[in-house]
Amino acid sequence: MRQLFPRTSIVLILSIVLIQHVRSSSHDSVGTTVDLDLNLSTDPTSTQVSSPTTNQQYQEENNRREEEEEEKAHPQYTVLDNASWAITSRNVSSILNPNKQNIYNNFIRDCNLAYYENDESVQLTENTFCQDNDDVRIEMNTHQPSSVYNYTKQGYQKIRTPTKLYSLLRDFWDNHRDKSEPEWSSVTVYQNTWKYNTEMVYVDNERSGGSSKLSKAVYDTVQPLLEDWTGQYLEPVSLWGIRIYKNNSILVPHVDRMPLIVSAIIQVDQDVDEPWPLEVYGHDGKAANVTMEPGDMLLYESHSVIHGRPFPMKGRFYANCFVHFEIKASIDGPSTYDPTLDIPPYIIPHSYWHNEWQVENKEGWRAKTVREDAVPILIGRGDVAGIQKVYHDFPNKLHESDSNGWTALHESVRCGKLSILKTLLGFGMDKDLLTAAGISPLHFARYYHGETHDITQYLVSIGAKDIKHPVGANTNSEL
Ligand SMILES: *[C@@H]1O[C@H](CO)[C@@H](O)[C@H](O)[C@H]1NC(C)=O
Ligand SMILES: *[C@@H]1O[C@H](CO)[C@@H](O)[C@H](O)[C@H]1NC(C)=O
Numbered sequence: 001m002r003q004l005f006p007r008t009s010i011v012l013i014l015s016i017v018l019i020q021h022v023r024s025s026s027h028d029s030v031g032t033t034v035d036l037d038l039n040l041s042t043d044p045t046s047t048q049v050s051s052p053t054t055n056q057q058y059q060e061e062n063n064r065r066e067e068e069e070e071e072k073a074h075p076q077y078t079v080l081d082n083a084s085w086a087i088t089s090r091n092v093s094s095i096l097n098p099n100k101q102n103i104y105n106n107f108i109r110d111c112n113l114a115y116y117e118n119d120e121s122v123q124l125t126e127n128t129f130c131q132d133n134d135d136v137r138i139e140m141n142t143h144q145p146s147s148v149y150n151y152t153k154q155g156y157q158k159i160r161t162p163t164k165l166y167s168l169l170r171d172f173w174d175n176h177r178d179k180s181e182p183e184w185s186s187v188t189v190y191q192n193t194w195k196y197n198t199e200m201v202y203v204d205n206e207r208s209g210g211s212s213k214l215s216k217a218v219y220d221t222v223q224p225l226l227e228d229w230t231g232q233y234l235e236p237v238s239l240w241g242i243r244i245y246k247n248n249s250i251l252v253p254h255v256d257r258m259p260l261i262v263s264a265i266i267q268v269d270q271d272v273d274e275p276w277p278l279e280v281y282g283h284d285g286k287a288a289n290v291t292m293e294p295g296d297m298l299l300y301e302s303h304s305v306i307h308g309r310p311f312p313m314k315g316r317f318y319a320n321c322f323v324h325f326e327i328k329a330s331i332d333g334p335s336t337y338d339p340t341l342d343i344p345p346y347i348i349p350h351s352y353w354h355n356e357w358q359v360e361n362k363e364g365w366r367a368k369t370v371r372e373d374a375v376p377i378l379i380g381r382g383d384v385a386g387i388q389k390v391y392h393d394f395p396n397k398l399h400e401s402d403s404n405g406w407t408a409l410h411e412s413v414r415c416g417k418l419s420i421l422k423t424l425l426g427f428g429m430d431k432d433l434l435t436a437a438g439i440s441p442l443h444f445a446r447y448y449h450g451e452t453h454d455i456t457q458y459l460v461s462i463g464a465k466d467i468k469h470p471v472g473a474n475t476n477s478e479l
């Protein structure tokens, strides 16, 4: 509904034009070379369903920032160097610091001492609670990034938090920071909490001055930004509150557990003696530091971008807020959801994590996902049962339209989902319902799919009218 020309088809059209141009040039003008500085076949978006396009605005911003990071980042290292911490192996290299292996080993030892409550009789050289748990983290770092689709070029991007949202969170923080509570009551291998526990000011908890209204405001602002950035429909998963790290805190490099797929970190406030960067391994595999100031927001693909702060924080506090979403469906690209496999659309079929996910989620993905606000997603997926459930539980959804006057009916035609269209007509929707610009479903069917498509044929067969109304002002705004 947001974009009438899916981005992929623009790329496709461009490719065709260019290919034809190359062909005719090489036929017609022997001896002249065709100088194209655009190699579309290297553009992953032109050939791969697996890499949906990024919004151009983000892309340019990304390129500029990428170059800046390039300069700053030295020495360069990748996940295979295990340089800043045990990233893909327990063996840590000495690239950054000859003592890194000891730092890691001591971390695991201290973790175990805390877990076994300083019981010296436990053989800490054997596999222990902390080492076993840390091996799971290392396994995720090793296998999860290559088992999921990438949605943006780099995998992360720093922007400014929209002013309204930042002042909302900032007010909340200023008024309620004294109501923080210790975050962890049990030992975790993700932070050195046994010694430097983080605290949390819960955003949706009245005890700490929060409300569900506040968390909704955060979700509602961040979701469209991340949807634009990734080109995917998202659904909120979690937002705990503002986490406060203390002097000497570390955050061990990790990827998030599913279904925390696309996320944002909003930097709320800090009092540090030196920058405390987030180290990320982008889709190019290289480590980079992202430094954040209050009001900055980092967008990142948290299930594939390894991220952490494996260098102790120096200062009094560092306060930020995490917002997590799950990907539901592509906004304008083809669906990567396969009903026969019934795994989430972000997992690459037959990858390492496909199997891992199925072991943990025996009931499949679809069972988890039908929600009343998921109409475009269900349409995109052609999920008739889901649509029936929505309209049974929320009949007024039939009358809902967006600012362009598009309803579920128009969306089903745009997506070419005949079964959904029939279901909606079965609920009594008008086959000739016009959008705000005065365009009927049959007109869209012909426009998007041509005369022979079964959705066009069906609309013709039930006597639908092809209307593109010359009403009012700008009737070309949609087509
Ligand atoms: C375009 O990219 C493809 C794939 O990387 C490569 O095989 C081909 O040689 C490139 N063509 C030109 C003209 O650079
Ligand atoms: C880091 O881990 C990877 C994966 O296990 C391994 O191939 C590599 O050799 C390790 N690097 C070092 C320095 O041990």
Ligand SMILES: *[C@@H]1O[C@H](CO)[C@@H](O)[C@H](O)[C@H]1NC(C)=O
Pocket: 089, 091
């Ligand atoms: C890790 O280091 C130990 C001892 O230095 C060595 O025996 C082992 O082979 C290394 N493992 C990997 C995966 O590099």
Ligand SMILES: *[C@@H]1O[C@H](CO)[C@@H](O)[C@H](O)[C@H]1NC(C)=O
Pocket: 050, 145, 146, 149, 150, 155, 281, 282, 283, 284, 285, 304, 305, 306
């Ligand atoms: C996606 O990015 C991850 C790192 O974040 C990388 O391991 C993986 O190979 C990338 N996938 C593709 C298809 O480029």
Ligand SMILES: *[C@@H]1O[C@H](CO)[C@@H](O)[C@H](O)[C@H]1NC(C)=O
Pocket: 072, 073, 074, 075, 077, 096, 277, 279, 287, 288, 289, 311
């Ligand atoms: C990130 O910063 C730390 C120190 O804060 C440094 O040791 C490390 O090399 C940096 N990482 C990169 C990728 O620049």
Ligand SMILES: *[C@@H]1O[C@H](CO)[C@@H](O)[C@H](O)[C@H]1NC(C)=O
Pocket: 247, 248, 314, 315, 316
């Ligand atoms: C943080 O901890 C370090 C080492 O334990 C110490 O030297 C430093 O003074 C502490 N900083 C603050 C602000 O407490």
